[in-house]
Every structure is written in structure tokens, then in C-alpha cells.
Amino acid sequence: MERSPLTDTPRLVVISNRVAVPKARGAAGAQGGLAGALHAALKDREGLWFGWSGEESESGRTGNIDTQTNDGVTTATIDLSQRDIEEYYNGYANSTLWPLFHYRLDLAKFERETGKGYERVNERFAELAAPLIENDDVVWVHDYHLIPLGERLRSRGLKNRIGFFLHIPWPATRLFVSLPYHERLVRTMLHYDLVGFQTKEWLDSFLHYCRTELGAEVDEDSGSVTLDGRTTLARAYPIGIDWDHFSKLGETGEARNAQQRMMASTRRRISMIGVDRLDYSKGIPERIDGIGRFFDREPERIRDLVFVQIAPPSREDVQSYQEIRETLEQKCGQINGARSEVDMVPIRYVNRGYSHEELFGFFRASKIGLVTPLRDGMNLVAKEYVAAQDPDDPGVLILSSFAGAALQLQDAVLVNPHSPDDIAHAIRKALDMPLDERKARYEKMVASVRDENVQAWTADFLRDLG
Ligand code: G6P
Numbered sequence: 065m066e067r068s069p070l071t072d073t074p075r076l077v078v079i080s081n082r083v084a085v086p087k088a089r090g091a092a093g094a095q096g097g098l099a100g101a102l103h104a105a106l107k108d109r110e111g112l113w114f115g116w117s118g119e120e121s122e123s124g125r126t127g128n129i130d131t132q133t134n135d136g137v138t139t140a141t142i143d144l145s146q147r148d149i150e151e152y153y154n155g156y157a158n159s160t161l162w163p164l165f166h167y168r169l170d171l172a173k174f175e176r177e178t179g180k181g182y183e184r185v186n187e188r189f190a191e192l193a194a195p196l197i198e199n200d201d202v203v204w205v206h207d208y209h210l211i212p213l214g215e216r217l218r219s220r221g222l223k224n225r226i227g228f229f230l231h232i233p234w235p236a237t238r239l240f241v242s243l244p245y246h247e248r249l250v251r252t253m254l255h256y257d258l259v260g261f262q263t264k265e266w267l268d269s270f271l272h273y274c275r276t277e278l279g280a281e282v283d284e285d286s287g288s289v290t291l292d293g294r295t296t297l298a299r300a301y302p303i304g305i306d307w308d309h310f311s312k313l314g315e316t317g318e319a320r321n322a323q324q325r326m327m328a329s330t331r332r333r334i335s336m337i338g339v340d341r342l343d344y345s346k347g348i349p350e351r352i353d354g355i356g357r358f359f360d361r362e363p364e365r366i367r368d369l370v371f372v373q374i375a376p377p378s379r380e381d382v383q384s385y386q387e388i389r390e391t392l393e394q395k396c397g398q399i400n401g402a403r404s405e406v407d408m409v410p411i412r413y414v415n416r417g418y419s420h421e422e423l424f425g426f427f428r429a430s431k432i433g434l435v436t437p438l439r440d441g442m443n444l445v446a447k448e449y450v451a452a453q454d455p456d457d458p459g460v461l462i463l464s465s466f467a468g469a470a471l472q473l474q475d476a477v478l479v480n481p482h483s484p485d486d487i488a489h490a491i492r493k494a495l496d497m498p499l500d501e502r503k504a505r506y507e508k509m510v511a512s513v514r515d516e517n518v519q520a521w522t523a524d525f526l527r528d529l530g
């Protein structure tokens with residue numbers, strides 16, 4: 065590929081498992097912040113985005129790469145075989161690493177075969193991506209699916225700057241060591257030049273592991289980790305939203321229609337909203353319990369409220385995701401069965417995705433946003449909810465203190481997502497909050513969402529990597 069004559073900026077090669085958001089899920093933070101953020105990071109610069117097409121076929125084995133340019137972003141994708149998807153994506157990535165890194169040891173499965181599949185697919189990514197990488201490209205690998213990829217690329221002789229960013233939490237050391245071969249996995253991370261985490265908490269856990277389990281030399285101030293004569297930098301870079309894009313969505317007809325649609329259907333009732341991938345880490349059943357507790361305490365307010373939960377299905381072939389779906393159907397059904405009237409249903413539970421524009425309208429029409437994950441690397445829905453509010457009459461964000469976003473959004477009403485009492489209390493506080501306080505909280509939060517945006521995240525990481 066030719067270099068742009070106007071700039072010396074090296075070409076950026078991004079590698080992630082997920083390249084585009086599945087169509088059925090729309091395109092928003094709720095669908096997983098990674099794909100949206102990487103699209104924003106790449107659209108303004110010369111680059112290439114390599115990863116899985118999301119499709120199942122045998123063609124990836126024969127080296128078949130599909131290259132396309134859409135919306136200013138060039139993607140190179142490969143298909144995965146049924147076995148690869150089973151062992152690498154549904155297996156090791158989403159049945160071992162995802163639950164473990166989200167502190168759900170009870171859901172984590174440790175199978176030798178899926179671990180081998182994970183290594184095999186990482187090797188295939190390296191084999192197919194390496195020839196696409198030119199000498200002075202900067203390479204940026206993303207997320208838990210591809211932890212060993214940097215080491216695999218190095219074994220093919222790549223001397224480029226290679227960085228890695230983890231979009232999910234890094235667990236506490238005592239939890240992480242439950243992973244068989246944990247040391248082998250982390251040693252591969254030390255082949256990157258720079259490793260990024262969403263928050264200082266996850267970074268500190270990683271540094272603690274490197275010091276105590278690997279015996280690496282760790283300098284907490286600079287984040288340098290030295291082992292076997294090689295040094296990797298590890299730092300925190302909180303991801304943000306594409307503020308310029310998102311904040312303008314309110315001007316679109318689609319957003320206005322969505323806002324009207326929601327307001328017309330709820331009439332004088334106050335709407336509360338939750339938007340999440342259908343994932344056990346998002347704390348949706350616990351949120352419904354909190355809402356149920358609020359209704360128990362203040363039954364006279366049920367007629368004034370409606371809760372809308374949008375939850376597009378995710379990773380549907382993984383058993384724990386099938387179970388969470390059943391749990392939620394039951395919980396919503398129970399509350400609606402007990403609390404509905406012929407002309408009023410308190411919970412609307414929707415299993416589909418919406419476009420960014422529509423979500424903007426729904427967020428703006430909702431006086432309370434509930435973002436209560438049990439554990440979350442960052443959570444961009446919280447930031448999108450804030451960005452969509454009317455500055456003259458902003459809604460209230462109820463946010464889990466266990467989401468990475470809570471560090472920046474301290475002016476949300478922070479809750480312990482495990483406690484139905486805490487959630488019920490936060491709902492009451494939000495409903496009764498005077499306009500002045502809502503505005504004061506909103507103004508502080510929106511400043512952070514605006515300034516600590518996805519462009520700043522990309523620039524900070526790539527500056528340190530370069
Ligand atoms: C999280 C992960 C991403 C992932 C996204 C959607 O945000 O950090 O890596 O892409 O969820 O999940 P999926 O399995 O559909 O890619």
C-alpha cells in the first residue's frame with residue numbers, strides 16, 4: 065500500500081477477533097464497544113483491520129482473505145471453521161477467559177482441547193496477518209481472544225512496534241492463578257512493546273501478577289515490566305466514545321423519531337432504560353431484582369414508571385448465555401405477571417439491537433439510565449447515555465461502581481449492582497433528584513465523556529507505542 069505523501073504517520077494495522085458488529089445487533093456500545101471504537105480509530109488514518117469475518121467456513125484454512133474498503137476503513141477478514149469457532153471462540157475465549165476475567169470462576173470451564181484450539185487459531189492469525197504487515201507499520205492487537213498473537217508474530221520475525229489492549233478487566237492474582245498454564249499465557253504478553261488496560265485497577269492487578277508470580281522486575285511508576293532481559297510497558301488508557309459522531313446523532317430524523325416513539329408509547333410515565341448485550345457480566349437479572357425491590361417498597365409509583373431493557377442476544381452457542389436468557393425471561397415474566405394491569409406493563413424486555421441513532425433517541429427520552437454490570441472493563445453505554453441527554457433537562461445515570469467507567473463518571477449515582485436494596489434506593493434518589501442537581505452532575509460527566517473520547521484514547525496509546 066502507498067504511503068500518504070502528506071504525513072509521516074506510519075500505517076496502523078489493527079488485529080482483533082471481531083471486525084464488524086453483527087448486523088442483527090446494530091452498531092452501538094451496547095453491542096460491545098470494541099468494534100465501534102476500532103472503526104472510529106481507523107477511519108481518520110491509513111490503516112488495515114484484520115480479523116474474523118464472523119462467518120463459518122473452511123476457507124480460512126486455505127489462506128483465503130477477504131479484503132474490502134467501507135466507509136474509509138479497509139478490512140481483511142478470514143472465516144473460521146466450525147471446530148475453530150467451537151474451541152477458540154465459544155470455548156477458550158468465551159467459556160474460559162471471559163468468565164474468569166469477569167470474576168465468574170463458577171462459570172469458567174477449563175478444557176485442554178479448547179486451550180489447544182485457542183493457540184491454533186492465534187497461530188493461524190499470525191500466519192495470515194504477517195504477510196500483510198510492512199516493515200514500518202505499527203501493529204495494535206486487541207482483546208482476550210488474541211493474547212498470544214504478539215509472541216506468534218515475533219516468532220515469524222516481525223520487528224515492528226506491536227501493542228496490545230485488553231478491553232475487559234484483569235482479575236486479581238488469586239483468581240487468575242486458577243487458570244491452568246496462566247504463566248505461559250502471561251509470558252506471551254511480555255512480547256508486546258506496550259500493553260494497555262482500561263483502568264488503573266486492572267493494570268495494578270496485572271503488575272501484581274507479574275511481580276509475584278513471574279518474578280518480573282516491575283516499576284510501578286513507569287509501568288515497565290522486565291523479564292528475561294526484555295521490557296514491556298503496561299499502562300491504563302480508558303476508552304471513550306466517538307463524541308463528535310455520537311453527539312450529533314440527536315440532529316438526525318431517526319433519533320428524533322425514536323425519541324418521539326418512546327415518549328408517545330410511555331405517555332406520562334417516566335421511562336428508565338437499560339441497554340446491554342445479553343451477557344451475565346452485565347448484571348441484568350440483578351437489576352431486575354432491584355427494580356422489583358423498588359416496586360415492593362413503593363407500589364404507588366408503579367403506574368408512573370416503565371423500565372425498558374434492550375438486550376440483543378450474544379454468544380448464543382455458549383451454555384451460560386442460554387441460561388442467562390432463560391433467567392431473564394423468567395424474572396421479567398414474574399414481575400410483569402404480578403404487577404401489570406390491563407393497560408400497564410412495568411417492564412418491556414426487548415431481545416433485539418437498534419442503530420446508534422435510535423439508541424440516542426431512546427436514551428434522551430429516558431429519565432434514568434441503568435448501567436449496572438457486575439464487572440466491566442469500561443462500559444461505553446454509560447458514556448453514550450450521558451452524551452445523549454438534553455443539557456437543559458438531563459436524566460440521571462445509575463452506574464455500577466464495578467464498571468471501569470465509574471472512575472471517570474463519579475457524578476453518576478453509584479451502586480453496588482449485587483444489592484437490590486442499593487438499586488432500589490438509587491432509583492428513588494434519581495426520581496426525586498432536583499433539576500439543579502441533575503444538571504450539575506450531568507455537566508461534570510459530559511465534560512469527561514467529551515474530552516476523554518475515543519480519539520484521545522487512540523492518540524494516547526499510539527503515542528506511547530510509537
Ligand atoms: C466485548 C469484548 C469484545 C467483543 C464484544 C462483543 O466488548 O471486549 O472483544 O467483540 O464484547 O462480543 P462478541 O463475542 O460478539 O464479539
